[in-house]
Amino acid sequence: MRTLRAQVSAILVVAVLVVIALANGASFFVARPLWPPFGDHGTHAADLLIMADLAAAVPRGTEVRSKTGEALLRPVPPAGEIDPEETRLMSEALARLGSTLPVRVLRRPPPSGAPDAPGSAPPDPPGGPTGVTALALPDGRWLVVDGRRQPLPPPGPPGGTFGFAAWLAFMVAGVTVVAVFAVRRLTKPLSLIEEAALRIGPDGEPPVLPERGPTEVRAAAVAINRLSARLKASMDSRMRIVAGAAHDLRTPLTRMRLRAEFIPDEEERAQWLSDLAELDRIADSAIRLVREEVEGGTPETVRMDRLAADVVMELKEIGLAVVLLAASPARVAGRPLSLKRAVRNLAVNAATHGCGARLAVSADSQRVVLVIEDDGPGIPEALMGRVFEPFFRVDPARQVKIPGAGLGLAIANEIIVRHGGRLILSNRPGGGLLQRVELPAAAAGDDHEPVDVGPG
Template sequence: MIISVVCILTGILVYLFDPPNEREAIAPLVDQVELLTRVGQVAPRLVIVQQAAAGGEVETNLTAWLRDALTARGIPRDVIVSRKDDLALLSIPVDQGWIVTQIPDLPPAGGVFHLLLIWLALTTLGTMAVALFFANRMVKPLVLLERAIETVGADGVLPELAMTGPAEVRVAAGALNSLSSRLKSAMESRMRLVAAAGHDLRTPITRMRLRAEFVTDEEDRQMWLKDIDELEKIADSAILLVREDSGKSAPEPIRLDILVSDLVDELRTLSYDVTLTNSAAATALANRTGLSRAFRNLLINASTHGKRARVAVQSSAKDIVVVIDDDGPGIPPDLIGQVFEPFFRVDRARTKQFDGAGLGLTIAKEIVQRAGGSIKIQNGSPRGLIQTVTLPVTHSLPAEPH
C-alpha cells in the first residue's frame, strides 16, 4: 500500500514538472557553443584558449548528440563532452586550440524514468525492511501462542511461559500464564466437585440399600437393589474418572502385545467373547495400570454392546495401532461425535440392559491421551463398531514382560 502511494505521487510529480530529457537539454549547449565561438572570433582576449581538449572520460552519447545538433544548426563543430573529477566539461575546437568550459550536469543516461526506477527500487527496499521489522514484532506473540498451544498437556493445561523478550511477547506470555492458571484452577475445582459428589453419594446409597432390604415384595426389592447398584456404579466411576485425570504415576515401557493378550485371556475366563486376531510385538511408554484399564474398558464395551469382539495389535516404525471391532449395531452417525462424553448412552431406553455408568470410553480416552496417543471410533461396514487406538512406539523393551 505504501509503495503504491509513493509510485502514484512520484508519477504525478514527474508529470507536472515534466523534466527535459537528454536531447532536449542539449539545446542550451548548442547556444553556448555558438556564443563562445563568435566571442573567440570577435574578441579572442575574452576567452581562454588551451592547446588541448579537457581530459577525463568522454561522454560518447552526449558528444554525438551535441555534434548532430550543431550540424543541424549549420555550425558543425567536433566538440567533446567529458567528465573529469566529477565535473562535466565542454571542449570547443577553435583556430588557436580549444575553448574549455564547465557545463551543468545533464540528465543521466536513460532519462528521468531511469532515475524514477532507481528511486522506486530504493523506496521499495526501505519500505520492505521497515515492514518486515514491525511485522516480525507483531507476529512474535502469535508464534508464542502457537507454540504454547502445541505444548498443551493431556490435562488441557498450558505450560508456564518465560516472561522474556520484547514488550509484546512479555504481554502475550503474561496473558497465557494467567489463562493457564485460571484454567488449571477451574479444572481442579471441577474434579473436586465430581469427586465430592461421588463420595457423598455413597452414604445415602448405603442407607437406601439398607431400607431396600426391608421391602417385603421380592420383585420390588430386586428392582430397588438393581437401581441402587447402578447409582453406586455411577458414583464409583465418577471417583475413578477423577483419579485417572489427576494420576501422576510415572510411565514405563510396556509390551503392548503381551498386555492385550493377557487381557483377552482374562476376559475370556469371565465369559466375554473376545478374540485376538493379530499380535505384533510392540512397546509403548505409559502407566501400566491405567493402560490396562483403558483396553479393558474398550474390549468390554465391544464384547458387551457388539456381541463379540476381535482385537489386533499392529506395529510400524513410529506407531502402535490396536484395532478392536465388533458385530454390534454401531452408533448413529449424528451421535458418534458424543461417544467420549461422560455418561453418554446411545439409547437411554436400553441403559438398564447393560452394567456400567457410561464412563468407560471417557476414562479410556483420558488414559490414552496421557500416554501421547489417540482413540478413533467409527462405524464398520456393513455393521459393527471399530475402535482404533494409536500410541507412539518406544524402542526400550522391558527386561521382564509382565
C-alpha cells in the first residue's frame, strides 16, 4: 500500500463505495413508507392510492368486481365493525404519502362452521386480522378492497444473507476492477519513469523508451528520451573537456621538462623533474579515466585468477610487496585490459599506502570475488563515502609524498561498475584496509588449469 498506484486505487474504491452507500441511504429515506421495518401498511397504502387513481377514471354506474365477485366500487361504505387501530395506522400511512382521503378498515367476521356464502371474503390469515379496507374517492364513491396480503419477505435483498453477501461482493469486485484499471491507465506515465530508472545500465546511460501508446504515455516517453539525450550529451561534453585539457597539458609539460634539464643545480633540477613527472601522471590518469567512461567493445571471457597472478608478478618486478595467497579458477565476461588496469590500481594502492598487498581470488556459480588486504592505516570512516571521487586523497595536504594523482580508485571503480560488479572498501578490525571486488561469474569453460600461488 506504499505505492502511489495502490494508494490511489484504494482511495478511489473507498470513495465509490461510500457514494453508493450514501445513495442507498438517501433512497431508503425517500422511500421510507415502503420499507418493511415501518410496517406493511405503507406498501398497502401505496397500492391503495394506485387503485384509487385507476378507479377515479371509471365512469359512475360502471360495475367493477374482483375475481371473487365482490364489488370494488360502491356508492356507500361497507357495513361492519371498524377496527380503530388498523384504521389509524392506514390513515397515517396515507398521510405520509400525501393523501387526505378518508379510510376505514373493517374487522372481518369470524369464520363459522357453515361454508362461506358466495361472494363473501375468506377468513383472515394467521398473521392477524386485516379486514376490509374502504377508501373514499373524491367523487363520493368508495373503493373497497380485501385487506388480506401475503406475508412480506424478510427485510433485505432476495436470497437472504447469502444473496446480500453475493450482491455486496459483486459490487465491491466491480468497483475495484474499474478503479484499478482507471488508476493503472492514469499512472502509466509514472511507471515509465520507474522502468527507465531500473533499465539504466552500468555506464549510467538511460535507455531509449518506445514512443507509442496513449497521448500521456507518449508524452512521458518523449520527455524521458529528451532528458536522456541531454544527459548523455552533457556527460560526453565533460569527458571531452577533461580529455582535451589533459592532452593539452602534454605539450607545455614537455617544454618544461626540456628546460628543467638545463638547470645547473642538480638538486633543484631533480625536484623540477619530479614535479613534472607527477603532473604527467595526473594528465595520464585523467585521460585513462575518460577512456574508461567512453570505451566500448565486445566482452570476452577473462580468467580472473590468471589476471591477478600476472598483476602480482608485474608489481613484484618493480619492487612492490605483493603476494597472491589463493586463486581458484574464476571466469568473468569483460575487457581484459580494463580489468587488469583495475586490479593493478587496487594492488598498487594497497602496496604503497598499506605496506604490502595480499590478493585472493574465489568463485562460485554466481560471482567472482577478489579480495585485497593490506596492513596500512586504512581510511577514516568519515571519508569512506568519498573514496571514489576523482583526485581524492586521504591526506588533503599531501604531507606524505606518495606518487599518484588520486584517480586510481576512481578508475578501478568505474571499470568494475561497467562490468556489472561492485567495489567495497572497509577497514579491517585488526588494522589495514580490505578491498573487495565482486563480479558476475561467466560460464565455465574446459580449461581448469589452476594458477600457481607463490610463497608469501
